[in-house]
Amino acid sequence: MYRYDRIDQQIVNERVAQFRDQTERFLRGVLGEEEFRVLRLQNGLYIQKHAPMLRVAIPYGHLSSKQVRMLAHIARTYDRGYGHFTTRQNIQFNWPELAQVPDILAELATVEMHAIQTSGNCIRNTTSDQFAGVAHDEVIDPRPYAELIRQWSTFHPEFAYLPRKFKIAVSGSIKDRAGTLFHDIGAQAVLNDAGKVVFRVLVGGGLGRTPILGHVIHDALPPEHLLTYFDAVLRVYNRFGRRDNIYKARIKILVKELGVEKFRAEVAAEWAHLKDRPSTITQAEIDRVSSFFVDPAYESLPAVSAQFEQAEAEQKGFANWVKRNVFRHKKPGYAAVTLSLKKTGIAPGDVTDAQLDAVADLADEYSFGEVRVSHEQNLILADVKQDDLNAVWLRAKAIGFATPNIGLLTDIIACPGGDFCSLANAKSIPVAEAIQRRVEDKLGDLDYLHDVGDLQLNISGCMNACGHHHVGHIGILGVDKHGEEFYQVSIGGSQGLGASLGKVIGPSFAQDDMADVVEKLVGTYIDLRIEDERFIDTVKRLGIEPFKVSVYGNKKEIAEVENV
Amino acid sequence: MSKVIIDGAIVDDTWALVAAADAEIPDAQKIIVPLKIWQAKPASLNGKTVGVWLDSADDPSTIEADIKSLPIVAVNFPTFKDGRGYSTAYLLRTRYGYTGELRAIGDIQRDQLFYLQRVGFNAFSIRADKDIAAALKSLSDFSDVYQGSVVQVSPLFRRRQNIATAS
Numbered sequence: 001m002y003r004y005d006r007i008d009q010q011i012v013n014e015r016v017a018q019f020r021d022q023t024e025r026f027l028r029g030v031l032g033e034e035e036f037r038v039l040r041l042q043n044g045l046y047i048q049k050h051a052p053m054l055r056v057a058i059p060y061g062h063l064s065s066k067q068v069r070m071l072a073h074i075a076r077t078y079d080r081g082y083g084h085f086t087t088r089q090n091i092q093f094n095w096p097e098l099a100q101v102p103d104i105l106a107e108l109a110t111v112e113m114h115a116i117q118t119s120g121n122c123i124r125n126t127t128s129d130q131f132a133g134v135a136h137d138e139v140i141d142p143r144p145y146a147e148l149i150r151q152w153s154t155f156h157p158e159f160a161y162l163p164r165k166f167k168i169a170v171s172g173s174i175k176d177r178a179g180t181l182f183h184d185i186g187a188q189a190v191l192n193d194a195g196k197v198v199f200r201v202l203v204g205g206g207l208g209r210t211p212i213l214g215h216v217i218h219d220a221l222p223p224e225h226l227l228t229y230f231d232a233v234l235r236v237y238n239r240f241g242r243r244d245n246i247y248k249a250r251i252k253i254l255v256k257e258l259g260v261e262k263f264r265a266e267v268a269a270e271w272a273h274l275k276d277r278p279s280t281i282t283q284a285e286i287d288r289v290s291s292f293f294v295d296p297a298y299e300s301l302p303a304v305s306a307q308f309e310q311a312e313a314e315q316k317g318f319a320n321w322v323k324r325n326v327f328r329h330k331k332p333g334y335a336a337v338t339l340s341l342k343k344t345g346i347a348p349g350d351v352t353d354a355q356l357d358a359v360a361d362l363a364d365e366y367s368f369g370e371v372r373v374s375h376e377q378n379l380i381l382a383d384v385k386q387d388d389l390n391a392v393w394l395r396a397k398a399i400g401f402a403t404p405n406i407g408l409l410t411d412i413i414a415c416p417g418g419d420f421c422s423l424a425n426a427k428s429i430p431v432a433e434a435i436q437r438r439v440e441d442k443l444g445d446l447d448y449l450h451d452v453g454d455l456q457l458n459i460s461g462c463m464n465a466c467g468h469h470h471v472g473h474i475g476i477l478g479v480d481k482h483g484e485e486f487y488q489v490s491i492g493g494s495q496g497l498g499a500s501l502g503k504v505i506g507p508s509f510a511q512d513d514m515a516d517v518v519e520k521l522v523g524t525y526i527d528l529r530i531e532d533e534r535f536i537d538t539v540k541r542l543g544i545e546p547f548k549v550s551v552y553g554n555k556k557e558i559a560e561v562e563n564v
Numbered sequence: 565m566s567k568v569i570i571d572g573a574i575v576d577d578t579w580a581l582v583a584a585a586d587a588e589i590p591d592a593q594k595i596i597v598p599l600k601i602w603q604a605k606p607a608s609l610n611g612k613t614v615g616v617w618l619d620s621a622d623d624p625s626t627i628e629a630d631i632k633s634l635p636i637v638a639v640n641f642p643t644f645k646d647g648r649g650y651s652t653a654y655l656l657r658t659r660y661g662y663t664g665e666l667r668a669i670g671d672i673q674r675d676q677l678f679y680l681q682r683v684g685f686n687a688f689s690i691r692a693d694k695d696i697a698a699a700l701k702s703l704s705d706f707s708d709v710y711q712g713s714v715v716q717v718s719p720l721f722r723r724r725q726n727i728a729t730a731s
Contacts, residue, residue: 239651
């Protein structure tokens with residue numbers, strides 16, 4: 001993974017000093033509330049319901065075991081012994097003291113971490129595929145480009161006070177696991193006719209109040225031009241994006257109002273001045289940054305491990321876990337393991353300090369000392385020998401991270417919701433738990449879950465959509481109705497290159513009804529599916545109507561629900 | 565006389581600012597007027613040294629033709645959160661070739677100065693209720709930067725090797 005040199009380290013250290021000074025000025029009353037609010041947000045610091053919340057960046061989802069141990073230390077020392085992995089490759093601490101935040105940042109800086117631009121109306125933490133560099137379906141390793149984008153965006157002087165937040169995702173594989181269609185900029189690496197890597201650049205995707213899939217504005221951008229092209233996109237947005245209405249300030253609204261053609265032309269005109277100028281990335285720099293992302297010292301192993309196959313045949317629990325939580329590796333004899341942070345009764349993405357320490361140990365013993373974070377809020381050991389899978393499974397089980405549910409109904413993406421977040425209309429965590437409990441208690445064992453198969457259920461506590469509800473096969477959105485918490489349900493959303501936005505099935509429900517609603521939707525799918533069709537395929541084939549009927553019954557009942 | 569930061573030093577402000585298009589033109593010899601007045605060129609400007617200030621929505625290309633003769637250009641930040649002025653400054657310096665005094669006015673505070681100087685501002689009218697001497701310190705918040713802009717055109721990746729060798 002990327003390691004800081006003296007200059008990278010100095011820049012992060014100077015940020016700590018700058019923020020310490022800003023915090024002290026605020027606490028002394030020299031810096032006003034509103035001025036400090038904007039500055040602290042650009043350092044990931046929110047004032048939440050209970051206490052400040054600090055969001056720490058995990059650039060493109062990469063962590064060393066040393067960094068994981070530091071996160072454990074921070075959870076233990078400055079928080080209440082836990083942290084929360086978010087849906088954008090960050091980790092949040094919910095209970096720090098404002099006056100201690102500079103100390104936390106100073107500790108993070110010692111392991112090359114920071115909270116720079118994890119919030120605020122600026123360019124946010126750059127995200128990518130959690131399997132980058134090890135995926136069997138990769139066109140190019142996106143991490144060097146993600147790191148170059150991280151550096152370019154860090155303290156970009158011109159784009160720190162944008163109309164609204166700005167999120168960039170980079171993907172390098174055939175399957176898009178980075179959500180490039182719903183980012184302000186999504187960059188997808190593809191091979192051109194000459195066999196060279198180029199980027200397809202999408203702009204104006206996003207979820208939130210107005211969910212839109214991104215539009216392709218450049219279909220073959222050579223990698224060396226990424227930063228000048230992004231400068232052009234950002235300059236057009238900074239100058240012409242709306243600032244009169246917070247709900248219309250994202251770049252997606254500018255693209256919509258100008259039209260894709262006009263927007264593309266504006267960017268092209270701006271880029272004409274920047275192309276081939278000094279910000280064009282040099283081959284030497286691409287080589288330098290790429291040198292941090294070379295393969296670890298893999299052993300030459302047979303493609304199939306006899307030891308692994310035997311354990312799989314003999315232990316059903318292990319086999320179930322392998323089926324869901326083990327991802328095919330590019331290297332024979334290796335596998336990528338997803339540790340599930342979606343155990344029933346635990347808020348999705350939450351980890352304790354002890355679990356973090358245990359994960360760091362696992363990484364050191366079995367995966368070259370590295371850990372990845374996915375936007376689905378799970379952790380990944382990317383380079384595990386197949387021979388070691390059984391041992392890793394047992395160790396993961398011992399810390400509660402071996403729930404065999406990756407990609408299944410209970411692998412729920414959820415924002416912190418009304419329990420923590422002051423923006424939320426409704427709680428997310430209890431809804432996730434009710435659904436997980438229903439699957440466990442009423443619907444019987446794991447066979448049911450595995451039989452239902454791939455099903456992404458996403459929950460957001462408000463229309464800011466941190467839980468990515470629009471792209472859940474089942475999406476749940478917390479809404480406020482006359483001061484009470486209700487939940488709107490949509491189906492048919494999906495991620496990946498063929499991403500789609502879910503359609504709302506009808507009037508919203510009370511929290512207590514949510515497990516019933518999900519059970520009915522899943523039951524309808526089981527009744528109507530053809531062969532090995534997935535939930536999302538059935539919804540796409542039949543539309544939402546049969547699902548609607550199963551949930552609401554006849555029209556009279558719909559009317560009654562509406563009046564609640 | 566009020567103070568202003570120019571080229572890293574606190575000095576007397578020798579310019580009078582005409583804050584609105586319908587404001588009276590003061591007696592002062594050196595004045596900075598809104599774009600509208602500057603474009604209208606009323607007789608009341610005769611004999612004065614006249615600079616122009618652009619508001620955050622004003623297009624910097626409107627002053628391109630006169631860029632060489634302008635004694636000062638100011639860019640207004642109605643609030644520090646309105647970042648359009650950063651692009652305005654970048655364009656004035658790089659695209660339209662403005663080399664004279666470029667002054668940030670309006671809601672200008674110390675925590676924005678580092679970025680403001682990078683996009684080409686060399687003068688800063690610090691908000692009257694803020695400590696101008698303290699603000700000066702923030703011009704050196706960071707000793708190096710990653711990306712190219714007006715000040716430091718060359719991104720770090722083109723300089724990293726030299727810096728490493730020098731140290």
